[in-house]
Amino acid sequence: xxxxxxxxxxxxxxxxxxxxxxxxxxxxxxxxxxxxxxxxxxxxxxxxxxxxxxxxxxxxxxxxxxxxxxxxxxxxxxxxxxxxxxxxxxxxxxxxxxxxxxxxxxxxxxxxxxxxxxxxxxxxxxxxxxxxxxxxxxxxxxxxxxxxxxxxxxxxxxxxxxxxxxxxxxxxxxxxxxxxxxxxxxxxxxxxxxxxxxxxxxxxxxxxxxxxxxxxxxxxxxxxxxxxxxxxxxxxxxxxxxxxxxxxxxxxxxxxxxxxxxxxxxxxxxxxxxxxxxxxxxxxxxxxxxxxxxxxxxxxxxxxxxxxxxxxxxxxxxxxxxxxxxxxxxxxxxxxxxxxxxxxxxxxxxxxxxxxxxxxxxxxxxxxxxxxxxxxxxxxxxxxxxxxxxxxxxxxxxxxxxxxxxxxxxxxxxxxxxxxxxxxxxxxxxxxxxxxxx
Amino acid sequence: xxxxxxxxxxxxxxxxxxxxxxxxxxxxxxxxxxxxxxxxxxxxxxxxxxxxxxxxxxxxxxxxxxxxxxxxxxxxxxxxxxxxxxxxxxxxxxxxxxxxxxxxxxxxxxxxxxxxxxxxxxxxxxxxxxxxxxxxxxxxxxxxxxxxxxxxxxxxxxxxxxxxxxxxxxxxxxxxxxxxxxxxxxxxxxxxxxxxxxxxxxxxxxxxxxxxxxxxxxxxxxxxxxxxxxxxxxxxxxxxxxxxxxxxxxxxxxxxxxxxxxxxxxxxxxxxxxxxxxxxxxxxxxxxxxxxxxxxxxxxxxxxxx
Numbered sequence: 001x002x003x004x005x006x007x008x009x010x011x012x013x014x015x016x017x018x019x020x021x022x023x024x025x026x027x028x029x030x031x032x033x034x035x036x037x038x039x040x041x042x043x044x045x046x047x048x049x050x051x052x053x054x055x056x057x058x059x060x061x062x063x064x065x066x067x068x069x070x071x072x073x074x075x076x077x078x079x080x081x082x083x084x085x086x087x088x089x090x091x092x093x094x095x096x097x098x099x100x101x102x103x104x105x106x107x108x109x110x111x112x113x114x115x116x117x118x119x120x121x122x123x124x125x126x127x128x129x130x131x132x133x134x135x136x137x138x139x140x141x142x143x144x145x146x147x148x149x150x151x152x153x154x155x156x157x158x159x160x161x162x163x164x165x166x167x168x169x170x171x172x173x174x175x176x177x178x179x180x181x182x183x184x185x186x187x188x189x190x191x192x193x194x195x196x197x198x199x200x201x202x203x204x205x206x207x208x209x210x211x212x213x214x215x216x217x218x219x220x221x222x223x224x225x226x227x228x229x230x231x232x233x234x235x236x237x238x239x240x241x242x243x244x245x246x247x248x249x250x251x252x253x254x255x256x257x258x259x260x261x262x263x264x265x266x267x268x269x270x271x272x273x274x275x276x277x278x279x280x281x282x283x284x285x286x287x288x289x290x291x292x293x294x295x296x297x298x299x300x301x302x303x304x305x306x307x308x309x310x311x312x313x314x315x316x317x318x319x320x321x322x323x324x325x326x327x328x329x330x331x332x333x334x335x336x337x338x339x340x341x342x343x344x345x346x347x348x349x350x351x352x353x354x355x356x357x358x359x360x361x362x363x364x365x366x367x368x369x370x371x372x373x374x375x376x377x378x379x380x381x382x383x384x385x386x387x388x389x390x391x392x393x394x395x396x397x398x399x400x401x402x403x404x405x406x407x408x409x410x411x412x413x414x415x416x417x418x419x420x421x422x423x424x425x426x427x428x429x430x431x432x433x434x435x436x437x438x
Numbered sequence: 439x440x441x442x443x444x445x446x447x448x449x450x451x452x453x454x455x456x457x458x459x460x461x462x463x464x465x466x467x468x469x470x471x472x473x474x475x476x477x478x479x480x481x482x483x484x485x486x487x488x489x490x491x492x493x494x495x496x497x498x499x500x501x502x503x504x505x506x507x508x509x510x511x512x513x514x515x516x517x518x519x520x521x522x523x524x525x526x527x528x529x530x531x532x533x534x535x536x537x538x539x540x541x542x543x544x545x546x547x548x549x550x551x552x553x554x555x556x557x558x559x560x561x562x563x564x565x566x567x568x569x570x571x572x573x574x575x576x577x578x579x580x581x582x583x584x585x586x587x588x589x590x591x592x593x594x595x596x597x598x599x600x601x602x603x604x605x606x607x608x609x610x611x612x613x614x615x616x617x618x619x620x621x622x623x624x625x626x627x628x629x630x631x632x633x634x635x636x637x638x639x640x641x642x643x644x645x646x647x648x649x650x651x652x653x654x655x656x657x658x659x660x661x662x663x664x665x666x667x668x669x670x671x672x673x674x675x676x677x678x679x680x681x682x683x684x685x686x687x688x689x690x691x692x693x694x695x696x697x698x699x700x701x702x703x704x705x706x707x708x709x710x711x712x713x714x715x716x717x718x719x720x721x722x723x724x725x726x727x728x729x730x731x732x733x734x735x736x737x738x739x740x741x742x743x744x
Contacts, residue, residue: 007576079705082708103490104708106490107485107490107494107495108490108495108526109493109495134492165728195688196685205531210611215488218487218488219488220488233519247688248687248688249685249686249687250576250686251685251686253575253578253580253581253686254575254578254579254580254581254686254731257580257581263580354525359571389488389489389490390707392706392707392708393707396692396702396706396707399692400513400692400693401693402688403691404686404688404690406688407601407688407689428707431507432483432484432485433483433484433485433486433489434485434488434489435487
């Protein structure tokens with residue numbers, strides 16, 4: 001503990017505040033646009049090995065040179081971009097942005113509308129639900145989808161076999177399996193309800209048919225506390241109250257150890273799960289299987305997204321046309337998409353890429369040759385979902401409210417938490433002057 | 439000291455020339471940001487329509503709205519209450535242990551004085567984030583060696599990060615890191631006490647305990663007060679320990695302490711205006727508490743020296 005004072009944080013806040021608004025007020029209207037011709041572009045991204053993928057572009061397009069600037073991750077990159085936007089300079093030309101951040105970035109005027117720079121065929125390369133999250137349901141286009149995270153279910157096949165269980169087809173099956181697993185050994189759980197991962201929960205709500213925000217003329221609507229989301233909260237709250245599912249967050253040392261030592265027997269996750277399992281549960285290689293997410297209605301297959309990002313062009317870029325051309329190439333050109341999937345290890349958003357670029361299963365799932373075929377099938381069933389301009393507030397409230405609920409281990413507390421999320425998200429919007437439709 | 443030379447122009451200017459770098463740095467890196475934070479605390483953004491695209495967001499004058507919102511926020515009130523409890527728990531224990539260790543070391547009775555001194559002080563050299571990670575691992579039953587040992591012995595191991603114990607768990611980390619620093623400060627002023635005083639007391643038949651309580655403690659009162667005020671300020675600003683432990687448990691919210699709320703508002707919710715208002719409130723509260731306490735005890739503690 002720093003007894004000599006913890007003034008550092010206050011100073012940090014103040015300094016960031018200074019940076020954030022200190023030089024605002026300038027607009028980029030004075031910028032000249034060069035529609036074509038040579039350009040040098042910077043690209044903020046956190047996808048691993050992106051520089052190797054970009055090298056392919058630089059080889060083929062010597063007049064439009066792209067330089068990769070590696071970022072720490074989605075949240076810090078957005079904070080930096082918002083700061084640069086307010087400051088009037090310092091933003092890159094091209095930027096990797098998670099889908100749920102796009103409305104926030106558009107609201108801050110950080111992203112350019114590149115609809116006029118893109119060939120109309122680009123939109124057709126992606127599933128409609130994915131395209132919707134970069135167009136925000138309008139004629140504008142704020143980014144080109146890069147990768148998606150369709151949700152799937154991972155489970156320990158050996159444990160399931162020894163208990164005579166099948167991969168759960170419905171959530172009712174999942175609950176029954178969770179009970180059986182926990183009864184067989186009180187230390188074992190089929191999963192955990194993680195109050196730390198708002199994206200996980202919103203993906204599950206998406207599967208159930210929820211869409212937390214909506215646009216209604218000139219006003220936003222917030223529909224977090226909807227029947228669909230209540231169904232999800234009620235289900236997980238019930239399992240937590242029963243004690244057959246863990247209530248501790250994911251991504252803790254304890255959870256990591258649980259994956260490896262066999263006390264975490266299943267994981268409701270997304271297509272990128274193998275990387276996490278490989279890193280944390282090396283001892284269990286060959287014992288896991290992947291299955292589509294359990295369904296609410298077995299006849300009407302659906303899934304949600306957990307994670308995923310797009311390639312956006314910033315409003316500060318002086319070469320928006322070239323930047324848009326690069327973004328389209330990166331995510332639709334067969335060679336580029338293949339490199340994205342195989343070198344960078346992301347699950348491409350482009351429909352063609354999902355089947356063509358990924359023919360062999362991930363290393364950790366060598367025992368499941370049809371891994372990517374199963375995922376590609378699930379990816380076509382991703383339900384539509386609209387993100388609003390204050391996802392950060394809703395997600396932050398999720399962490400706090402569901403943290404309390406998970407600790408209380410009461411189903412009713414889960415539903416109260418949802419009401420809290422709805423109220424605080426609406427209040428934040430109205431406080432900032434948005435019109436919120438009732 | 440008396441000045442025999444008559445002061446002339448350049449001489450008068452000299453101190454200011456020497457002070458200039460410090461004043462410039464202070465103005466640039468303390469006064470200006472503080473002033474700017476105060477300014478921001480009276481501002482807010484207003485959105486028109488859907489808030490998308492150019493010119494949809496404007497910064498406007500907000501008056502005291504941010505302050506009103508900050509003070510009325512139940513989360514803020516809770517965080518203040520929590521930090522109050524945390525301080526009541528931490529500061530007396532930390533000061534008591536620091537004083538005890540300092541007195542024991544000073545009495546020369548402890549074996550391996552230098553070794554004990556270093557080992558008590560060492561945790562202070564561990565950054566709070568690292569210390570919190572270390573303790574976090576020790577607290578989590580699934581990875582804690584203590585929980586493992588308890589399990590082997592058939593003993594129950596309590597969940598130290600459950601809602602019941604979380605305050606103690608965080609205070610323990612601060613205690614572990616803080617005792618050493620306070621002990622060193624107190625020990626140093628104990629060493630400065632002339633040995634004749636203890637000798638005189640001993641000749642008068644005072645026991646070691648009487649010497650400690652009646653002679654040494656009153657003399658080092660100013661150091662005790664100083665360390666107390668530092669601890670008080672550090673308590674009000676507690677941030678690193680709970681922030682580091684937060685991902686490991688459901689029981690630390692993002693507004694667990696007032697400073698965590700400031701951080702959340704500024705960086706998670708992208709609302710620097712509310713964050714600025716809450717910062718100003720915290721700064722004022724810290725100022726009032728520290729100076730209030732100094733006024734309260736100041737005359738007694740420092741009076742005898744004047």
